[in-house]
Amino acid sequence: MSVQLSVQGLCKRFGGVVASDDVSFDLKSEEHLAVIGPNGAGKSTLFKMIGGQLRPDAGQIRFDGHDITKAGPRAVWRSGLGQTFQITATFSSFTVRENVQIALMSLNRQTRNLWAAAHELHRDEAQGLIDAVGIGDFAERSCGVLAYGDLKRVELAIALASRPRLLMMDEPTAGMAPAERRALMDLVTKMARREGMGILFTEHDMDIVFGHADRVLVLDQGCIVAQGSPDAVRADAKVQEIYLGTGGMADERV
Amino acid sequence: MDFAFFILQFLNGLASASSLFIAACGLSIIFGVTRIVNFAHGSFYMLGAYFAVTLAPRLMESINPFLGFWGGILAAAMIVGLLGVLMEMLLLRRIYHVPELFQLLATFGVVLIVQDLVVLIWGPEDILGPRAPGLKGAVNILDQRFPEYELFLVAAGPLILGAIWLLFRKTRFGVLVRAATEDREMTDALGINQKLLFTGVLFLGASLAGLAGALQIPKEPANGFMDINMIAEAFVVTVIGGMGSVPGAFLAALLIGELQAFGILLFAKSTLVLAFLAMAVVLILRPQGLLGKPAANTEHSEFASSIPLRPWPRWLVLAWLGAIVVFACLPFVVDSFTLKLAIEVMVFALFAMSLNLLIGLGGVISFGHAAWFGVGAYAAGLLAVHSHSPMLLALAAAPLAAGVAAALVGAFIARLSGVYLAMLTLAAAQLIYAIAFQWTGLTGGDDGLVGAWPDAWAKSRVVYFYLTLALAGGAVFALRHIAYAPFGYVLRAGRDGPARAEAIGINVAAARWVAFTIAGMAAGLAGGLYTFSKGSIDPTVLSIPTSVDVLAMTLLGGVHTVLGPVFGAAALHLLQDFAMPITDHWRLILGGGIIAMVLAFPEGLVGKLRSWFMPAEETP
Numbered sequence: 001m002s003v004q005l006s007v008q009g010l011c012k013r014f015g016g017v018v019a020s021d022d023v024s025f026d027l028k029s030e031e032h033l034a035v036i037g038p039n040g041a042g043k044s045t046l047f048k049m050i051g052g053q054l055r056p057d058a059g060q061i062r063f064d065g066h067d068i069t070k071a072g073p074r075a076v077w078r079s080g081l082g083q084t085f086q087i088t089a090t091f092s093s094f095t096v097r098e099n100v101q102i103a104l105m106s107l108n109r110q111t112r113n114l115w116a117a118a119h120e121l122h123r124d125e126a127q128g129l130i131d132a133v134g135i136g137d138f139a140e141r142s143c144g145v146l147a148y149g150d151l152k153r154v155e156l157a158i159a160l161a162s163r164p165r166l167l168m169m170d171e172p173t174a175g176m177a178p179a180e181r182r183a184l185m186d187l188v189t190k191m192a193r194r195e196g197m198g199i200l201f202t203e204h205d206m207d208i209v210f211g212h213a214d215r216v217l218v219l220d221q222g223c224i225v226a227q228g229s230p231d232a233v234r235a236d237a238k239v240q241e242i243y244l245g246t247g248g249m250a251d252e253r254v
Numbered sequence: 255m256d257f258a259f260f261i262l263q264f265l266n267g268l269a270s271a272s273s274l275f276i277a278a279c280g281l282s283i284i285f286g287v288t289r290i291v292n293f294a295h296g297s298f299y300m301l302g303a304y305f306a307v308t309l310a311p312r313l314m315e316s317i318n319p320f321l322g323f324w325g326g327i328l329a330a331a332m333i334v335g336l337l338g339v340l341m342e343m344l345l346l347r348r349i350y351h352v353p354e355l356f357q358l359l360a361t362f363g364v365v366l367i368v369q370d371l372v373v374l375i376w377g378p379e380d381i382l383g384p385r386a387p388g389l390k391g392a393v394n395i396l397d398q399r400f401p402e403y404e405l406f407l408v409a410a411g412p413l414i415l416g417a418i419w420l421l422f423r424k425t426r427f428g429v430l431v432r433a434a435t436e437d438r439e440m441t442d443a444l445g446i447n448q449k450l451l452f453t454g455v456l457f458l459g460a461s462l463a464g465l466a467g468a469l470q471i472p473k474e475p476a477n478g479f480m481d482i483n484m485i486a487e488a489f490v491v492t493v494i495g496g497m498g499s500v501p502g503a504f505l506a507a508l509l510i511g512e513l514q515a516f517g518i519l520l521f522a523k524s525t526l527v528l529a530f531l532a533m534a535v536v537l538i539l540r541p542q543g544l545l546g547k548p549a550a551n552t553e554h555s556e557f558a559s560s561i562p563l564r565p566w567p568r569w570l571v572l573a574w575l576g577a578i579v580v581f582a583c584l585p586f587v588v589d590s591f592t593l594k595l596a597i598e599v600m601v602f603a604l605f606a607m608s609l610n611l612l613i614g615l616g617g618v619i620s621f622g623h624a625a626w627f628g629v630g631a632y633a634a635g636l637l638a639v640h641s642h643s644p645m646l647l648a649l650a651a652a653p654l655a656a657g658v659a660a661a662l663v664g665a666f667i668a669r670l671s672g673v674y675l676a677m678l679t680l681a682a683a684q685l686i687y688a689i690a691f692q693w694t695g696l697t698g699g700d701d702g703l704v705g706a707w708p709d710a711w712a713k714s715r716v717v718y719f720y721l722t723l724a725l726a727g728g729a730v731f732a733l734r735h736i737a738y739a740p741f742g743y744v745l746r747a748g749r750d751g752p753a754r755a756e757a758i759g760i761n762v763a764a765a766r767w768v769a770f771t772i773a774g775m776a777a778g779l780a781g782g783l784y785t786f787s788k789g790s791i792d793p794t795v796l797s798i799p800t801s802v803d804v805l806a807m808t809l810l811g812g813v814h815t816v817l818g819p820v821f822g823a824a825a826l827h828l829l830q831d832f833a834m835p836i837t838d839h840w841r842l843i844l845g846g847g848i849i850a851m852v853l854a855f856p857e858g859l860v861g862k863l864r865s866w867f868m869p870a871e872e873t874p
């Protein structure tokens with residue numbers, strides 16, 4: 001398999017805090033890579049740099065052979081990299097379906113259209129996407145009144161609307177009940193396998209990580225301290241030390 | 255310019271910088287803690303002066319001149335501080351959770367009320383104050399005479415800065431103020447009594463404003479214009495310094511004070527223009543102000559909504575069609591005066607709709623929307639009066655000129671957000687106001703342009719009514735159409751979740767810029783129609799009160815409703831039109847009305863109606 005995302009020597013500091021210290025890794029196409037590490041390890045910073053929300057101090061990010069180090073979020077998205085955020089971000093005054101429709105309008109470069117009835121644009125395609133993530137029945141509901149778990153699904157549908165070749169998810173199941181988490185991740189991985197889409201995600205729930213990742217990358221204090229297959233990482237003494245030192249492998253967020 | 259003159263001018267600058275700082279730092283402190291942009295700060299300032307001219311002479315007579323004067327000044331500051339407490343407890347406490355614009359509007363309601371109360375209590379005449387005992391003379395500086403009182407003022411600013419610094423460093427109250435300015439949620443979470451803190455902050459801020467006003471009395475008589483004159487400058491100082499930063503306000507006051515001291519030599523009348531230009535430059539280079547912290551990148555605008563834009567049900571479409579037909583029949587049933595009123599209502603409806611494109615859909619707070627209305631009005635008026643162009647040509651030029659102006663300004667400010675953007679729109683409006691006011695040769699200055707009447711074919715008020723109905727009505731429904739089009743969705747997406755919007759390829763700043771331009775054009779058309787309905791135009795169409803009027807109309811109608819502003823415009827314009835002739839105290843009524851509206855239904859008239867007729871959705 002070819003390399004889809006290549007991160008080389010990424011550095012980022014905030015004042016005295018080194019959030020990212022010479023981080024390098026590759027993600028092969030269609031690979032599902034989990035990034036784990038204790039709170040403050042630099043996972044979100046890494047994702048924001050890849051997603052274009054943060055500019056790295058040094059290093060290079062290549063996606064499908066193109067340098068996206070200095071690309072902003074819009075350019076990153078157009079290059080085929082979709083993302084969901086740690087804090088769920090949907091458009092609260094849109095209905096569930098419209099949240100996906102707006103992504104499709106943007107994809108089709110219709111954002112300056114002053115005439116068409118937006119409510120009708122890409123309606124069927126959007127419905128298909130929300131059906132696929134299991135919230136098709138809520139199509140006409142306002143996102144402002146949706147339960148958190150459902151919002152996570154809306155966000156997923158928004159990210160999938162552009163048919164990304166790589167999906168980047170920052171804690172996709174945070175705040176969900178355990179059964180719901182597994183269901184969502186099963187759904188995502190199944191869709192990804194079918195579409196040939198790569199996944200890069202962070203997660204605190206180790207059952208999710210070891211159940212859904214092809215490979216795991218461990219960050220601590222901005223550095224990669226281990227990477228490899230889930231089994232190898234699970235057995236890694238250094239990883240155990242990091243986790244036991246911060247309060248155990250068990251789900252610390254519940 | 256010789257050296258002695260230079261030094262004196264510099265000292266003058268320092269003295270006015272001191273006054274400015276004392277006046278502005280309270281505004282900054284109040285904003286830092288409560289996040290409320292307090293328009294009434296100017297009123298506190300004015301009240302300080304009025305209380306001082308009332309108290310000081312009496313105390314000077316009954317005690318002794320020295321103690322009486324300074325006692326009077328301090329007493330005035332304390333009384334104003336208590337009035338600040340009163341405002342916090344009666345009004346602000348109820349509106350901390352509502353969007354900034356509503357708070358601003360509510361405090362503007364207080365401004366209007368205070369203006370009328372001051373006239374009621376002290377009368378319309380200016381009141382001269384006593385001079386400061388012991389500081390009546392002048393000293394010689396490089397053979398030039400310099401008033402002692404000015405010298406005292408030069409020292410007063412740094413003294414107050416030092417006192418605030420001590421208060422903030424050495425007292426528990428000060429530490430809490432700083433903590434709350436830094437992170438209000440956190441201080442709240444730590445169990446700090448917010449009510450007490452906010453009340454204390456209002457006392458501090460208001461008494462500083464009162465002190466600044468009281469200190470003015472040896473220099474200028476207490477008068478009814480002190481509030482608006484001061485608030486514009488205080489805003490500039492606060493924004494340049496960085497909202498919430500006291501040392502920043504000091505630096506900014508120095509900058510503005512000196513700029514005005516020397517600017518007055520170059521452009522005698524346009525010192526306020528210089529101040530606003532300075533603010534624009536600073537904000538473009540450093541959006542958070544000199545010493546301000548970059549605004550926390552909020553994930554969504556405070557105008558984010560959870561109410562989807564639903565296609566209209568059939569009954570609503572029919573109701574609108576019916577209403578338009580009835581409205582179009584007006585010329586057959588009403589007199590000419592009412593028809594004029596109807597024309598104005600349509601003009602303001604379009605004006606308010608154009609503002610709502612920015613506020614309601616884009617979540618962009620524009621505080622100087624009168625600028626585009628005024629540019630349109632002047633473009634049409636200038637063409638009609640100076641080059642006698644046909645009316646339709648002038649009416650076509652109005653939206654074009656306003657659109658170009660809005661596009662130019664928007665190019666600079668569309669990437670900003672929140673209060674800073676609002677302040678820059680205000681700066682732009684004040685700049686354009688100053689141009690219209692001072693370019694007498696072209697615009698007629700204060701007197702404005704006279705004789706912009708419709709062409710012969712449209713002279714009849716009935717014809718002009720239908721022309722306005724076609725143009726303003728058409729534009730209103732075009733704006734409505736935009737709300738339902740992809741571009742309207744894009745604007746709302748940028749409002750509800752800018753980070754999310756960018757992550758699906760939406761250029762939020764560019765969309766806002768386009769919205770700015772469209773809103774400017776629509777407001778410009780409204781302005782052009784206004785000119786020909788009045789036959790004349792003067793700079794008040796560009797002034798702050800006009801911007802406040804249109805804001806009130808928009809908010810009164812409801813920002814999260816598509817056509818709410820139309821009703822807001824009608825309601826407010828009719829209220830003004832009926833209230834003004836029957837009472838001298840229309841500002842009292844209007845101010846009270848605005849406050850009542852903010853307290854009673856922050857979702858606006860139409861928003862309120864909707865929540866009655868279409869109950870909110872339940873969580874699945």
